[in-house]
Structures are given as structure tokens and as C-alpha cells.
Amino acid sequence: MATVTISQVKKVYGSTQVIHGVDVDISDGEFCVLVGPSGCGKSTLLRMIAGLEEISAGTISIGRRVVNGVPPKERDIAMVFQNYALYPHMKVRENMAFALTLAKRPKEEIDQRVNDAAQILGLDPYLDRYPRQLSGGQRQRVAMGRAIVRKPQVFLFDEPLSNLDAKLRVAMRTEIKALHQRLKTTAVYVTHDQIEAMTMADRIVVMRDGRVEQIGEPLDLYDHPDNIFVAGFIGSPGMNMMKGVIRAGRIDLGDGVSVGIDRAAGASEKLAEGRAVVFGIRPEHLMVRDGGDSMKGKVVVIEPTGADTQVLCRVGHSDIILVSHDRIEAHAGDDISLQPDLTHAHIFDEATGESLRS
Numbered sequence: 123m124a125t126v127t128i129s130q131v132k133k134v135y136g137s138t139q140v141i142h143g144v145d146v147d148i149s150d151g152e153f154c155v156l157v158g159p160s161g162c163g164k165s166t167l168l169r170m171i172a173g174l175e176e177i178s179a180g181t182i183s184i185g186r187r188v189v190n191g192v193p194p195k196e197r198d199i200a201m202v203f204q205n206y207a208l209y210p211h212m213k214v215r216e217n218m219a220f221a222l223t224l225a226k227r228p229k230e231e232i233d234q235r236v237n238d239a240a241q242i243l244g245l246d247p248y249l250d251r252y253p254r255q256l257s258g259g260q261r262q263r264v265a266m267g268r269a270i271v272r273k274p275q276v277f278l279f280d281e282p283l284s285n286l287d288a289k290l291r292v293a294m295r296t297e298i299k300a301l302h303q304r305l306k307t308t309a310v311y312v313t314h315d316q317i318e319a320m321t322m323a324d325r326i327v328v329m330r331d332g333r334v335e336q337i338g339e340p341l342d343l344y345d346h347p348d349n350i351f352v353a354g355f356i357g358s359p360g361m362n363m364m365k366g367v368i369r370a371g372r373i374d375l376g377d378g379v380s381v382g383i384d385r386a387a388g389a390s391e392k393l394a395e396g397r398a399v400v401f402g403i404r405p406e407h408l409m410v411r412d413g414g415d416s417m418k419g420k421v422v423v424i425e426p427t428g429a430d431t432q433v434l435c436r437v438g439h440s441d442i443i444l445v446s447h448d449r450i451e452a453h454a455g456d457d458i459s460l461q462p463d464l465t466h467a468h469i470f471d472e473a474t475g476e477s478l479r480s
Contacts, residue, residue, distance in 0.1 A: 124150060124184050124185035124198075124275035124276060124308055125147070125148060125149060125150050125183070125184075125185060125308070126146075126147075126148040126154075126171060126182070126183070126184055126276060126308060126310060127146075127147055127148070127181075127182070127183040128144055128145060128146040128147075128148075128167070128171070128180070128182050129145055129180055129181045129182075129183070130143045130144075130145060130179065130180035130181070131143070131144045131145075131167070131170065131177055131179070131180035131181070131182060132144075132177075132178045132179040132180055133163070133166055133167075133170065133175065133177070133178050133332075134178040134179075139178075139332065140163050140166055140332045141163045141166060141167060141170075141178075141332045142331075142332045142333050143179075143180065143333075144163075144167060144180075144329075144332075144333070144334055145334070146327055146334065146337065148308060148310060148325075149308075150308060151306045151307065151308055152308060152309070152324045152325060153299070153302050153309045153311065153322060153323055153324045153325075154308075154309065154310050154311070154323065154324065154325050154326075154327060155310075155311045155312075155313060155318070155319040155322060155323035155325075155326050155327070156168065156310065156311070156312045156313075156327045156329060157312075157313055157314065157315075157316055157318075157319040157326055157327070157328055157329070157355075158314065158328060158329035158330055158335075158355070159314060159330065159355070160314055161331075162329040162330050162331060162332065163329055163331070163332040163333075164312045164314075164327075164329050165280055165281070165312050167312075167329075168278055168280055168310060168312045169280075170182060171184075171199070171276075171278060171310060172194055172197070172199055172201050172278050173189065173192060173193060173194035173197050173199075174194060177190050184197055184198065184199065184275060184276060185275060197276075198274050198275040198276070199274050199275065199276045199277070199278055200221075200268075200269035200270075200272045200274040200276075200277055200278070201269070201277075201278040201279075201280065202262075202265050202266055202269050202277065202278070202279045202280070202282045203265065203280050203282070204280055204281045204282060204284050204285060205285065206253070206261045206262060206264070206265045206285075207265065208253040208261060208264060208265060208268075209253075210252065210253055210254060211252075212252075212253075213249065213250055213251060213252055214240075214245060214248050214249045214250070214251055214252075214253070214256070214264050214267075215236055215249040215250065217253070217264055217268055218236045218239060218240070218245075218249075218264060218267045218268045218271055219232045219233075219235075219236050219271065220268065221268065221271070221272050222235060222236075222271060222272070232271075235271040235273075236249070236267075236271055238271075239267040239270040239271045240267060242267075242270065242301065242304070243263045243266060243267050243270075243297075243301075244263070245260070245263055245264065245267055248260060248264075258285060258286050258287075258290065259286060259290045259293070259294055262282060262283070262286065262294060263297075265282070266282075266298070266301065270301075270305070274307065275307070275308065276307070276308045276309070276310065277302075277307055277308070277309040277310070278309075278310050278311075279298070279309065279310070279311040279312065280312050281312055281313055281314070282294075282298075282311075283295060283313075283315075283318065284313075284314075284315075291315075291318075295318055295321060295322055298311075298322065299321070299322050311323070316355055316356050316357070316358065317358055319340065319356075320340045320344070320356065321340075323339075323340055324339070325337060325338065325339055326338065326339070326340055326343055326356075328343065328351075328352050328355060328356065330351055335348065335349060335351055335352050336348045336349070336352045340356075343356050344356050344357055346477075346479070347361075347468065347477065348476065348477050349470065349474075349475045349476050349477060350363065350400060350402070350470050350475040351475060353402050353468060353470070353477075357404060359405050359432065359443045359445065361402045361403065361404050361405075361468070362402065362403050362404070362405060362408075362440070362442040362443060363400050363401070363402050363440070363470075364400065364401045364402075364403075364437070364438065364439075364440040364442065365398070365399075365400055365401075365439070365440070365472060366380075366381075366398075366399055366400070366401050367396060367397070367398055367399070368383075368393050368394065368395055368396060368397045368399060369395065369396070370395075371383060373399060373401050373469070375401065375417070375437070375438040375439070375440070376438045376439045377438040377439060378418075378438075379417050379418065379419075379437055379438040381401060381415050381417065381462060381464070381467075382415050382464055383464070383467075383469070384464035384465050384467055392471075392478045393469065393478065397471075398471075398472040398473065399469050399470060399471060399472055399478065400469070400470040400471075400472050400475075401467065401468075401469060402467065402468035402469070402470060403442075403462045403463075403466070403467050403468070404466065405432070405442075405443045405444055405445035406445045406446075407462060407463040407466040407467070408442070408444040408445075408460045408461070408462055408463075409444075409446075409460070409461045409462075409463070410433075410444070410446065410448075410450060410452075410458060410459065410460060410461075411459060411460075411461040412459045412461070413459075413461045415461060415462060415464060416459040416460060416461040417437045417438070417459070417460045417461075417462070418437070418457065418458075418459055419435040419436055419437035419438075419442075419457075419458050419459075419460060420435060420436045420455060420456065420457060420458065421433060421434075421435055421452050421453065421454055421455060421456045421457075421458050422434040422435060422436055422441065422454060423454060424450065424452060424453065424454070426449070429447070430445050430446065430447055431445070431446050431447075431448065431449060431450045432444070432445050433445075433446070433450055433452065433458070435458055435460065437460065442460075444460060
């Protein structure tokens with residue numbers, strides 16, 4: 123096991139800079155997830171850790187060794203790819219043993235490591251099959267088994283579940299998390315799926331346009347986003363955002379709608395009269411209720427999902443979503459009163475997008 127230290131790392135393709143001085147410290151044994159929209163640079167950063175992309179500036183260290191000029195095969199890492207990258211002409215056993223065979227390890231050691239990994243991953247019945255004879259989930263297990271047998275210092279995962287169907291993705295992310303808890307090896311995992319990030323990570327690195335927006339534990343990012351981007355990206359459905367202006371100690375949301383300001387939501391000295399802000403509230407922190415701070419709106423769509431009911435409403439000039447565990451008796455076009463739990467509200471500066479919390 124080892125730490126991974128990314129220090130002021132940049133990546134330039136020609137005249138285009140795609141990674142802008144990223145700093146990330148990943149602890150020994152940590153499961154760190156790099157998450158962000160397509161094109162944000164997360165896979166490029168992972169490939170630089172692996173040695174598959176050159177580093178334009180900065181340093182990457184694995185353990186205490188700077189690996190900028192170290193070839194991939196000498197970095198003591200193992201990578202699991204999105205497309206499995208299995209050799210179609212080799213059986214499962216041979217695919218899993220390939221790196222050890224190249225390293226000319228003793229046959230007894232290779233067999234032992236392959237058998238141990240197969241037992242961990244439930245691949246014993248498939249060792250003598252070819253990849254074409256396996257399902258997508260089984261192929262992904264083989265790819266992970268090939269990584270496990272090497273006993274690397276660091277596992278690197280590049281969107282390994284994106285080719286699987288929704289139900290299998292849920293099962294596989296549970297398996298990967300359980301595998302990490304068993305092996306306790308440092309892992310860096312790239313995904314664009316924030317649900318994967320929330321459920322699997324010890325810490326999340328949120329990226330946008332080649333920069334780190336925020337680093338933290340999943341619930342910390344969910345409860346205390348630093349800016350509008352993180353607030354909207356982390357959480358499903360995303361946080362409701364409503365533009366407003368500070369007036370007389372309240373937030374005027376337009377069309378006669380306003381809400382109060384809770385002390386926890388924003389620092390009072392930052393909420394000057396007339397300041398343009400964005401009021402954020404998560405869907406589960408809205409209740410269908412009349413009250414002093416209730417917002418009047420109209421129902422647009424009701425989506426019952428069984429355990430929850432999602433309601434899309436038009437409030438002021440904004441469309442917002444309510445998620446309730448209760449069954450809501452309402453129809454499109456009905457008037458509705460929504461009361462936000464202001465202790466969980468967020469206030470952002472409209473110009474910069476930065477949080478104004480105290």
C-alpha cells in the first residue's frame with residue numbers, strides 16, 4: 123500500500139491546457155474517487171498517475187517516490203479499464219495470470235495467486251472459459267482479478283462500470299467497495315456518476331474544466347458544498363437553485379415569493395441589502411405545508427417512484443423539485459405550498475457562485 127501525492131500537476135496538449143495545477147493527497151489505503159462531467163480532466167489525471175500520459179508540469183509521487191519519469195510497469199500500480207481489456211484468445215486463468223507470467227514468477231506462485239483472486243471474486247467456475255463466454259459483470263470481475271493477483275500498491279479504476287446495465291452497476295459497486303475493505307489497498311477511481319462517487323468513496327475530488335472544485339468526504343460535500351457547481355453536481359436529484367436578491371433580511375425570489383435567512387445558511391455580514399444571491403435547498407428539505415416561510419407555487423409534474431414521490435413545481439421564476447416519503451395527493455396545475463427547512467438552506471453569491479455560509 124502507498125500514498126499518492128499529486129502536486130501542482132498540469133497537462134498541456136499543444137497550446138491547450140487541460141489540467142490546471144491540481145493538488146490532491148491520497149492517504150494510504152484510501153478509496154478516492156475523481157468525479158466530474160465529461161471532459162473535466164479526471165481520466166487524464168488518472169492516466170498520468172498510471173504513466174500512460176506524460177506530466178507537463180508538477181509531480182506525482184507513489185509512496186515516497188516521484189514517478190514522473192518512471193515507466194508504467196515499474197510504478198507498482200494495477201489499472202482496471204472501462205472496456206475490460208481482456209485478451210480474447212486467452213482463457214480467464216491465463217488472462218489473470220498474464221502479468222505474473224511476463225514477470226516470470228514461479229508457476230506455483232502464479233497458480234496460488236490466481237486461485238486466491240478467483241475465490242475472492244467468485245470466478246472459480248469460469249477459469250477455463252474465454253472472455254466471449256462471460257457476461258459483462260463476469261468480464262469486469264476478471265479484469266479486477268488480473269489487477270488483484272499483482273498485489274499492487276495502488277489500484278486505478280477508469281469508469282469500470284459504465285458498460286454495465288443499471289442493476290449490475292449497483293451490484294458491482296457494492297462488490298468493489300467490499301473488495302477494497304478486504305484488501306485495504308489504496309484506490310483511485312474515476313467516474314462521471316456522482317451516485318457511484320457518494321456510495322463508494324472515502325473521499326471525493328470534484329473536478330471541472332481541469333481544476334479541483336472541492337475535496338472532502340461524501341456527506342461533507344453533500345451538506346457543505348463550497349460553490350454552486352458542487353451543490354448541483356453532488357446529489358440526485360440535484361439541489362434546487364433559485365436566484366434572488368437580499369431585501370430587508372429576506373431573499374426576494376421574484377413574483378411575490380420570498381424566504382427568510384437562517385443563521386446557518388449564510389454569514390450575515392456577507393448578506394448586504396441588494397446583493398444578488400442564489401438560494402439553494404435540497405429536494406428532501408422541502409415540505410408540503412403552509413407556514414411563515416412557505417412558498418406558493420404550482421405543480422408541474424408528479425412522479426411517484428414507490429418509496430418516494432417527486433414533485434416538480436413552478437415557484438416564482440424557477441422550477442424546483444420536492445422529494446417526499448409521503449404519498450402526495452396533487453395533480454398537474456394544482457396550487458401548492460412548499461416550506462423549506464431553512465436550517466439546511468444554502469446561499470451562494472450569484473456572480474462568483476461561491477458559498478456565503480458563515
